[in-house]
Amino acid sequence: MSEPLKKIHWLGAGLASVPGIRRLVAKDYPVNLWEQDLEKAKAATKGLTGNVTLHKADNDELAKAIAVGDIVVSMLPASMHLNIAKLCLEKGANFVSSSYISPEMAELDAEAKDKGLIFINEVGLDPGIDHLLSHLLIEDYKASPQFSPDNEHDFQSYCGGFPAIANDFTYKFSWSPLGVLKALKNPAKAIVEGKEIDIAKPWDAVKSYDVALAEGMETFQSYPNRNSVVFMPHYGISEDWTMKRFVRGTLRLNGWAEAWKDIFNTIETTDADKVDAELGPLSDKLWADYLYEDGEFDRVVLTVELKVMRNGITIWHKAKSIDSVGTRHASAMARLVSNTVSLATEAAFKGKLKPGVQAAPSDPAVIREWLETISELGDAVHHTDYCVQSRIIAAE
Numbered sequence: 001m002s003e004p005l006k007k008i009h010w011l012g013a014g015l016a017s018v019p020g021i022r023r024l025v026a027k028d029y030p031v032n033l034w035e036q037d038l039e040k041a042k043a044a045t046k047g048l049t050g051n052v053t054l055h056k057a058d059n060d061e062l063a064k065a066i067a068v069g070d071i072v073v074s075m076l077p078a079s080m081h082l083n084i085a086k087l088c089l090e091k092g093a094n095f096v097s098s099s100y101i102s103p104e105m106a107e108l109d110a111e112a113k114d115k116g117l118i119f120i121n122e123v124g125l126d127p128g129i130d131h132l133l134s135h136l137l138i139e140d141y142k143a144s145p146q147f148s149p150d151n152e153h154d155f156q157s158y159c160g161g162f163p164a165i166a167n168d169f170t171y172k173f174s175w176s177p178l179g180v181l182k183a184l185k186n187p188a189k190a191i192v193e194g195k196e197i198d199i200a201k202p203w204d205a206v207k208s209y210d211v212a213l214a215e216g217m218e219t220f221q222s223y224p225n226r227n228s229v230v231f232m233p234h235y236g237i238s239e240d241w242t243m244k245r246f247v248r249g250t251l252r253l254n255g256w257a258e259a260w261k262d263i264f265n266t267i268e269t270t271d272a273d274k275v276d277a278e279l280g281p282l283s284d285k286l287w288a289d290y291l292y293e294d295g296e297f298d299r300v301v302l303t304v305e306l307k308v309m310r311n312g313i314t315i316w317h318k319a320k321s322i323d324s325v326g327t328r329h330a331s332a333m334a335r336l337v338s339n340t341v342s343l344a345t346e347a348a349f350k351g352k353l354k355p356g357v358q359a360a361p362s363d364p365a366v367i368r369e370w371l372e373t374i375s376e377l378g379d380a381v382h383h384t385d386y387c388v389q390s391r392i393i394a395a396e
Contacts, residue, residue, distance in 0.1 A: 007032055008345060009066060009093075011057070011084065012075035013044040015174065019330045020338030023377070024345060025050035034062060068092035071118075071348045073341060081105065085119060092117065094348045098124025098341050100226075101359060109357040118351075122359035123344035124337040126159035126302060129374070130248070131360035132367045133157075133304045133320040133381065134235050139364055141306055142236070146316040149240045154307040158209065158222045160251030161333045164297040164325045170253040170260075172290045174298065174331065178283040182275055184267050188224040191246040199224050202250075203264040206257040211303045212384040213323045220301070221256050224249040234359065244309070251301055297326040300333055307386075317386035324379045332379075339377050343370045 010021055013035040021044050025031050031052045035041040041054045055061065066072060070093040074084045078099040085108055088095040094117050101121045112119045122128055134157055141147055163172045173180070188199040199205045202223040209222040228248040237243070257264075263282070270278045292298065305319035324332040344360075347353050353361070361367060371381055 005030060006069045006071065006349060007065075007067065008071045008073065008349065009034060009062065010073045010075065010345075011035075011062075013037070013041040014075065015331065016334045016337050017075045017341075018044045018338065019335045019377075020340075020342035020345075021045065021052075022048060023339060023342045025052045027346075029346070029349060032065065034058075063087060063091070066091040066093050070094070071096060071345055073097070073345050075338070075341070078102075081121075088117065088119070089115065094118040095120070096123065096341060096345050096348060097121045098128060098337055100127055101357060106357055113356040116355045118348045118353045118355055119357040120344050120348060120353060120359070121357070123340050125300065125333065125340065128340045128360050129322065129336060130157050130159055130302055130304060131234070131362075132370060133302070133322075134231075135360075135362045136364060136367055136371075137304055137306050137318060137320055138235050138237065140318065141308065141316055144316055146308060146310075148310075149238065150242055150310075151315070152242050152244045152309040153237075154245045154309070155235075155237075155243070155247070155305070156209075156222075156245065157248045157304040158211075158220075158251040159300070159302040160220070160253075161298055161300045162253050163292070164299040166253050167290075168259065169290055170256040172292050172296070172298070173287060174292050174333070176283060177286040177290075178276070178279060181263070181267060181279045181283060181286075183225070184264070185270070185272070185275065186225065188226055188228070188249070190224040190228040190249075191243050194242075194244050196229060201264075201268065203257060203260070206252075208254070209251070211251075211301060211321055212319050212382070212386075213301070213321055214380075214382045215323075218301075219254050221252045221254055222247075222249050223252075234362075236362070251303070295328070298331045298333055299326070300324045300336055302336075314387070319384045319386070321382045321384070322379055323382065327378075335377065336374075336379055339374060339379075340370070343373060 007030045009032045011034045013033055025048045028050045033041050034055045034057045036057045038056055045052050072088050072093050073096045074081050081097050081099055082104050085095045089111055184202055206221050206223045209220050210217050211220055224247050228246055232246055266282055301323050303321040308316035326332045
């Protein structure tokens, strides 16, 4: 008797899911799309003739439908991932999400490995493509004759989404602003001037940042977010490296800090135990005033940069960036997040990833394959070598 065919269970048909769903269905992967709003699911798959089945989201029905070897893609809120992942362990299925690996998710690693299951996370845009570009950048440097842990290293990685045509506010929202406001209350950790520092208020750490893009240099504003330092070993930076700076953070249009000054003041005086209640009215006002209009395009800019110095002289300096604009078919954010998720799903379906809880792949061959596909889908990587002033627009 032949083994039953594996299936993909994609949970959630929101705007950030649509391009990835459509890519997998168009490639004739067996996709089961689970969504509370079936009209939304129908819209997400409109015109497709591939192997796709729509289901109204229901935990009991989902549990019955998941079989050994299936792949479950959670595009639900991050707070729901852990329960879905535990269901996958119970059912012998693989798990995919674009979210950061939580400590609770990491604790599932041993059991996932023991059962031979792939639990891949951090495979969206940020986290996701930023990891891919960072791995390539650092591998490139390690392979160079300039490499030495004793050099001074300055690594920066930033990503941001904003309107393609800037407004006075420098920003617009495609979902509730409350999440953005709450994120600004989160402290960050980074290495700056050779020291590990804690940043309590992101707006106090905003700095001007020049990014090399296909159309030339452009000035943005940036600030650290989350704990950057924990990603150093993930990128292959060992403890013996001399690090002048290591920052992962958020990119905003130039002028953002000035335009948001009053908002920062409100956030700063908000009681930590009453965030939802106290920031709710501000969120509602921002939602009303700065919602993306129908047909209005977004823009996403992602950049990773490594500058290496010896005796005060720059000896190696390269950067990789993506500058993408939405189309009438999908926003840039949706395309970059969900197409990358679909690549991870495809890799899990084909068994190309190792078992266990993991983030985006670090294998240069796999990364180049993914970036080539991302480029074919409309989002090319721009490479800059500051030392030789060569700039090429292509996937590596």
